[in-house]
Every structure is written in structure tokens, then in C-alpha cells.
Amino acid sequence: MNDDDIDQQLRAGLDGDIPSPDPAARRRAIAMAREAFEAEQAQVPESNEEKEKQNTAQGIPGWLRLIFGQRAEEEGTMTTYNPKLMYSGVATAAVMAVAVGLALQTQTGRELTINLPGVELETEEDLRAPSGDADEALARSTSRLAPEVSYITEERRRKIEASALYGRPQSVAGAEDEGATVRLDIAGSGASVPPGIQEILAKEAAAGPQVAVTRSRQEVVQSGALRAGYVTPGTLPADVIPQPGYQEVGRDKFIAFEENRMTPVSVEPVSTFSADVDTASYSFVRRMLNRGVLPQPDAVRAEEMINYFDYRYALPERKAEPFAPSVAVVDSPWADGRKLMHIGIKGYDIAPADKPRSNLVFLLDVSGSMNSPDKLPLVKQSMEMLLSSLDPNDTVAIAVYAGAAGMVLEPTPVKEKQKILDAMRSLSAGGSTAGAQGLRLAYELAESQFDASAINRVFLATDGDFNVGLTNPRELEGFVERKREEGIFLSVLGFGQGNYRDALMQTLAQNGNGVAAYIDTLSEAQKVLVDEANSTLFPIAKDVKLQVEFNPATVAEYRLIGYETRALNREDFNNDAVDAGDIGAGHTVTAIYEFTPVSSEARLIDDSRYAPTLVRDGYGKEYAHLKIRYKLPDEDKSRLIERPITLQDGSKLSGDTGFATAVAGFAQVLKGGRYTGDFDYDDVIGLAQQTKGDDPYGYRTEFIQLARKAKTAAAMQPR
């Protein structure tokens, strides 16, 4: 074959049909670029102060919008706590701005690695010898080296990228010190600011403050977000405010699953599943809807959306029996003749005095992919929030992983809060993700402080990409599971979007007896880590399994809404070796079955002509029998709770039952509405509005807004 033939083949092969670009993507790209362009123009050095001010003023609300998602823009959702959070948001934005400034000024795109005795370095780039005046100056500006941190210059491209993303390439220090190693004190002097930043701050302060970022400490403490107060009063330098907007899209991974189907009782009378208190799906869906896009169907897990909300089920009285089931049977709002069976469980809530001590290790992903405003900065803020939920005697250690894993903070009592905060704030993102290695280190740290009477838990915060080392999910699972048996639990906090690997995160948390939560906004962090800190931190029951046996005399067919990824085999129920979901203090779990009574005309499945139906006499008033198995946290043998569900459990579609139904309906409509008939977003909104009741945190109001957004997004979507 001669060269021309090859070239011709190549042309034919490469020059195939190219679909025309998606107009929405095109619009978005151009709009973002224009925004970046305008920001760029506003920062031209000779531009007047007026322009800079304007830019600063635009930058902060932009930030807040990002931090709060759409919430902050809408009336009614801010009622209870957001104003305070807003201030702390401003404050953290300032912290972050400084952090970003640091990154830009001291060479964007350095890879953070940490040198520790005994910790192997596994970086993609080689460490390079220290050199360059600028670096020496920087090194002088910082002092004592507690753990030793090296910033390895990555290639120039990252710098270019960062300047494109954040605007203002001029502010990036020149390339002369590329390839140098700078040392920064991580634990000791987090407050020290390189000279470049000081200059900017001084200049901005002279220009007159436009935004006050300090608030009284007390107010901030009350808001549960202990962050303001550290921030230099004055203004945010315009040029260190990143431009929100850059997002990776399209590589989020979810496990594909099929919705539970309507099952005839005569064929399979028993349904078994594991409890699930995760809420990640709801946050992810919210994030997509707030961007005006319908979520991919596999991202919608009905049970996680339902369980996002707290329901006022009857509380158990004793710790030994950690929960009591509540049952309600109502008419289905989307199918005449069918009914919904709500099974609700509320976990026992631990009294403050009974709280065990916590030994926590934060394992934070600082890889390059976390270098986005909704990732590492939000991680830091979230962890700081969690700190506020802890007691002074609890201990916290921080490990990070990127190209290599390293300890940033040895186990430190929470009362030394400043030390912890300093360590946290000194982190920046860069490099690939040696997650597995980080996980090992985190467990080692937890083991070093292991206390059998305490809660020993690793909090993993990541965008989900483990790409170096032990990346086989099975191996990771096994590892996490072994550690769980040794008494160290794992919770996973997911961040960001673009390459979020939902399935891996879920699996890890499930194997680690922890929750998997997706933190999309600061207020979500508040919900998970402060308002519901007890549930997140303290398990009250583990391996919680539910089994429902339907009575063929009264029920013709049924289906469980959601819990597809939590289904168990019938025989797993009594097998204590089979792992299942865990429930934390105060958690609520809700499962909803839709079923068709025998007498109803709405049956989807006809009776079998040949198979006999076995009906026992004397149970004509029971729909089903509910069994729940669980283990107390420190026991290995399961306990059983059971109760029949009878005609007397019939109830009206109102209050919490109604709201949970609205959420269930919403999830199903989002997934395509296979069983929900004409029930649409308007019905969801109507039902939710009628039944939202007392809504102290505004979550339910937000839900209604999400349903509205879904309606708009659905209308825009070509079908």
C-alpha cells in the first residue's frame, strides 16, 4: 500500500459525518466565554477604580449564587438560616479568594504533595531541585515546616488553563520560577500571606471597603459555620475571584438500574430490601435542575429523594429498641383503584449527654480535578462546618491525597480548633488521584487513635475519581469492609460534577457503614453536617433490613417505589452475614409500596388461569405483614420487629404521608412515569403544596421550586 492510499483511507476515516453542535452547548460556551471576556476587560490594569468596584460587586453575588445554588435568588427559602450563612459565605468566599490568589500568585498548577517519613511519594512529575529568587522570597515569607509540603510545578498548561478559567493571565507570576520547589508551612503558619497577596489586599483596602466580611463571632457560631472572623476585613481583590461557570460535564457515572416492576402476589408474595438513608441522589438531581437540565434517569433514586426529607414518625422510647415502624395506607394519587403503603421508621435520637466521643479522620481529595470552586473550597467549608458539630474532646486528623497521599494534620483535639482550621485552609488542588493510597493512610491515622468506646470514622471528601493505585472497586470495597469489622467506619461526601462516580461512592459508604451524601451547596453541607450531624455521626442500628409479605387474599399485585439498588434476596433477610444499610441517630427511612387490592379494577396483571392461589382464612383484614431486622451497633446478632399492616392502617393522603407521596411521584415522573399515568409536575407541585406543613428549614419549599424547574426543563427538552 502506498502513501497516497493510506492518506486517502485516513481522510475517509477521519472526515466522517460530524453532527452539528448542540445549540444549547454552543450558547453556553459562548456565554461563558463572554463572561470571562468581560471579566478580563474589567481587569485591564489601566481601567479606573469604578470598573474594579463593579467587578468586585459582581463577583461576590456570583460566588454566593454558586455556593447556594439557586436558592439564594429565590424568595421564601432564605427565611430561617440563610442570611447568616450568607455572611459566612461572603467570608469564606474571601478565604477562598485569598486561597485562589495564593495559588495564582505562587504559581497556579503546582501539584501538592506531602513528604512524610514512611509515606512513599508517587508523583507523576519528578521533584525538581529548588531554585529561583521568587521562590526563596516565598520560602522566607513562611516559617516552620511541620509536615513538609512541596509544591511541584506542573507544566505550564495548567497555568494557562487557570488563567483562562479565572481570568487575568497577567496576575500569574512569570514563568521564571517554573520548575522550582517552594516550601510552605502547612500546620504552623496558615495565616501567613505571601507578599504578592498582601500588596493586593493593601491596595484594595486603600480603595475603600465595599463589603464588610467580618461578623461577630457569636453570630457565626450560631449559624453553625465557624468561618468568618478569620478573614481580613476589607474587600476582595477583584482579580482573585474566580469566575464561576467552568464545569466539567458529561462524565458523571451512575449505576444503571430498572425500576421495580409490578409483581403479582401469587407469584412472589415477599419483598425484601435494605434500608437506605443516603440522600446523594436528591442533591444531584437538584443540582441538575438548578442548571435547567433534567437529570439522567439513573441518577434519580426514588428512595433517596424520599428520604432526603425528615418525617415526623412516632419516636421509639428506648435505645434498646431503636425505632418503631409507622404505617399508613392511602389511595394512590396517580392511579384510581390502587393504593400506596407507606412504611416509615424514625431512629432513636441520641441525647447530647450520651454522645460517644468521635475520632475522625478527614481524607480530602486535593487532586487536580478538585480545582474548581464547587469542589475543594466547598470541601473545606463543609469540613469546617462539621468541626462545629463536634465536641472539644473529639479528635480530628486530616489526610490528603493527590499524586501521593500525605498527612496534613496529626490527630488533634477539636478544642485546638485554630490549628485544624489553619491546616485545612492551607490545602490546594493539583495532580492525579491516588485515592486508594489515601484511604489506607486515613485508616492508619484512625487506628492510631482507635478508641473502642468512641465513633471511629473516616470522612472521605472527593469528586469520586480514584485513578492511581488500588482502583479496582472490589478491592476497595473489601478493604473498607475489613476496616469496618475492625470498628472504623467510612462516610463519603461527594462533591462537584463532571466526573462524579456515584456508584463507587455509594459502594464505599455502604461497605463502611456510613452515609454517602452529595454536597452541592453550602446549605447542603449545613444540612448533612450540622443539622443532621447526629445521624451522620452516630449509628444506632446496622444491617437494617425490611421484609414485607403481601396477603394474596387482599392484595393482587405490588411494586416497591425505589430501593432498586438495595434489593435483597428473600433468604438474605434472616441471614445475619448479609450486610445491609445502617441508620444513624434520628434518621428517618421511608419505603412506599404501590399495590392493587384484589377487588380493584386497576389490576395490571390478570390472574393465572392454572395456578391456584393459596389463601389462608382468618387474615381477610390484613394487607401485609412487615418484618424489620436490625443489629444494635455493637452486636452481631440481629433482632426482629414485626407487625401486620391491616385495613385499619388506612389513612388520608395528607401531612407527611402526602408530602412523601409527592416526592415519590416526582422521582417517578423524572424517570419517565411508567406507572404514574397522567400524574405530572403540576400534580407534584399541587400535592406538595397542600401537604408541606411546617417547613422550618425550607427544604420542602425548595422541593416545590425544583418541581417547577423540572417542569420548565422538561418543556424545553426535545422529546
Added chain:
Amino acid sequence: MTDDDALIRAAQSGDADAFEALLEAHYDTLYRFAYKWSGNPADAEDITQQACIKLAGALSSYRFESAFTTWLYRVVVNCAKDWARAQGRHVGEALEPALEQSGGESANVEQRAFLRQLLERLEELPEGIRETLLLVHAEGLTHGEAAAVLEVKESTVSWRLHEFRKRYRLALDGGGIEL
């Protein structure tokens, strides 16, 4: 071209509308290249978006020394390379959707899939071959133009193409893509 020049000058002096018009005019070119590079629309959108954002900061450095399209190609090639580097860890995964996307009815589907696969492997080859191939064979640039985009010597472009043909031939003869 002269329209472009006027727009570029306006944009360089801070006119956001001109900048937007410029992007409107060239988005499709950027997208086309990104699509060929990545083999699927989602990634192509990603790359193009980054290229657009990058242009916001970089346009002021355009000095009219080369044709604007040459300069644009340079920007998008760099974005694509950055993107590939960031995605390096996903190479294996990226392959499958690319194959699906190349679907269609014509006989060259198979060939395209084969090429795509080959291109994936090319990342292990000396740097620069992939973009050189795309510029010359897919975008129809001359060796000289491609050299200008990539800021290399023309002979380097020729060498790269030669190098690729060599391996391509080997791969065909071997019946597989053992590079």
C-alpha cells in the same frame, strides 16, 4: 477575513459584542476539530467550551502575524491536548462511546472505528502525531499550515505523518493494532 480582522480589533479593544460575534463565527470550526479529536459530542462540547473561554483571555495576544484560523487551531489543539491529559486516566473508557458514536450505515464505519482505536493508541506514540494527522487529513491543512499551527518545522509535520503511515501499515499487515 477582513471582517474577522475588524472584529478582532474591536474585541481586542474591549468590545464584548465583537468578541461574541467572533466566537459565533468560529464556534463550529472549533467544535468540528474537537469532535474529530475526541470522537463524541459531549467531549467535543467540553473542549470547545474551554477553547472559547481560553480565547477570552488570549485574544489580546493575537498579533495578526499568522492567519486567524491558524491561531484558532493552535488554541483548540492546545485545549484538546490539555483535555486529553486531564482525561488520560479515562482513555479506556472514552473508547467505547467513541465507537458507538461513530455508528452509521456506511462501510467506512468499521474503518473509522479502527482508526479511532488506532488514534487512541497513538497517545503512546511520540507526541504530536494525533493533532498533526487531524489537521492535515481531517481539516485539510497543508503541511506548512499545520506546522504553523503547531509551531513546529514543516519537516516535523512530514516526519510525523510518515511515522504514522509506517505504523498504520504495520497495524494493517498485522491484522491488529499492535503499536
